[in-house]
Amino acid sequence: MEELEIRGSQWVLNRILNLELRINRYNPLRGGSYVSLSTTLANKEAVINVINRDNKCFLWALLAALHPARKDAQRVNKYKQWEHEFDDALKGIEFPVKLSDVSKFAKRTNMSINVYTFDRKRIVPLEISKEGKETHIDLLYLSEKGNNHYCLIQNLSRLLRLQVTKHWKKVYFCRMCLNKFDS
Numbered sequence: 001m002e003e004l005e006i007r008g009s010q011w012v013l014n015r016i017l018n019l020e021l022r023i024n025r026y027n028p029l030r031g032g033s034y035v036s037l038s039t040t041l042a043n044k045e046a047v048i049n050v051i052n053r054d055n056k057c058f059l060w061a062l063l064a065a066l067h068p069a070r071k072d073a074q075r076v077n078k079y080k081q082w083e084h085e086f087d088d089a090l091k092g093i094e095f096p097v098k099l100s101d102v103s104k105f106a107k108r109t110n111m112s113i114n115v116y117t118f119d120r121k122r123i124v125p126l127e128i129s130k131e132g133k134e135t136h137i138d139l140l141y142l143s144e145k146g147n148n149h150y151c152l153i154q155n156l157s158r159l160l161r162l163q164v165t166k167h168w169k170k171v172y173f174c175r176m177c178l179n180k181f182d183s
Contacts, residue, residue: 033052033053033054033055033057033147033149034049034050034051034052034053034057034149035049035142035143035144035147035148035149036049036144037049037142037151038118040118041118041140041159044158044159045155045158046153046154046155046156046158046159047140047151047152047153047154047159048061048064048073048074048151048152048154049074049149049151049152050064050073050074050075050076050079050151050152051074051075051076052076054095055095055096056083056095056096057096057149057150057151058095058096058097058102058105058139058150059083059086059090059095059097060076060079061137061139061150061151061152062086062113062137062152063079063082063083063085064078064079064152065137065152066082066085066135066137067079067082086105086109088108089105089108089109090105093105096148097150099115099126099127099141102115102127102139103127103129106129106133109135110133110135111133111135111136111137112129112131112132112133112135112136112137113127113129113136113137113138113139114127114128114129114136114137114138114139114175115127115128115138115139115140115141115150116138116139116140116141116153117140117141117142117143118140118142122163123140123159123160123163123178124178125176125178126141128175128176132175136175137152138152138153138156138175139151139152139153140152140153140159156173156175157170157171157172157173160173160178160180164180169182
């Protein structure tokens with residue numbers, strides 16, 4: 001109102017009928033310790049869900065992508081030898097990693113990282129990299145009873161295929177918009 005009066009609008013404020021102030025506590029999405037996959041996701045065999053008891057599921061999922069294990073890829077001890085590989089890139093980023101810190105980490109490491117989630121029926125994007133880099137990683141963000149967890153999406157086509165078609169042939173998806181293509 002002051003601004004309008006200064007500009008010479010001749011408006012006068014008589015009364016305020018209603019004033020509502022809402023304050024909410026900001027609680028960002030962040031990954032934590034292990035959350036088991038639903039049978040729907042587990043049966044697709046497209047996700048590596050590293051079984052961890054610490055809050056470093058983001059790190060274990062990245063290491064599972066960069067250093068694939070031949071057998072028992074869900075075991076955290078398969079990746080322990082590379083645990084400190086990203087110490088410099090993770091400076092200032094706390095575990096469990098917030099969703100907003102994923103893009104910060106990706107910029108520091110020259111990777112592109114997409115994060116998707118499962119909303120009981122389908123896979124939907126949460127955080128999509130603006131540009132595709134040579135090293136690209138797709139993660140699945142799961143939430144169960146207040147505990148959140150990052151998993152590695154090993155095969156995006158297998159994970160999404162039954163969402164869009166009943167056929168078992170290979171389908172290709174745009175990682176940005178999740179549109180399907182046959183070739």
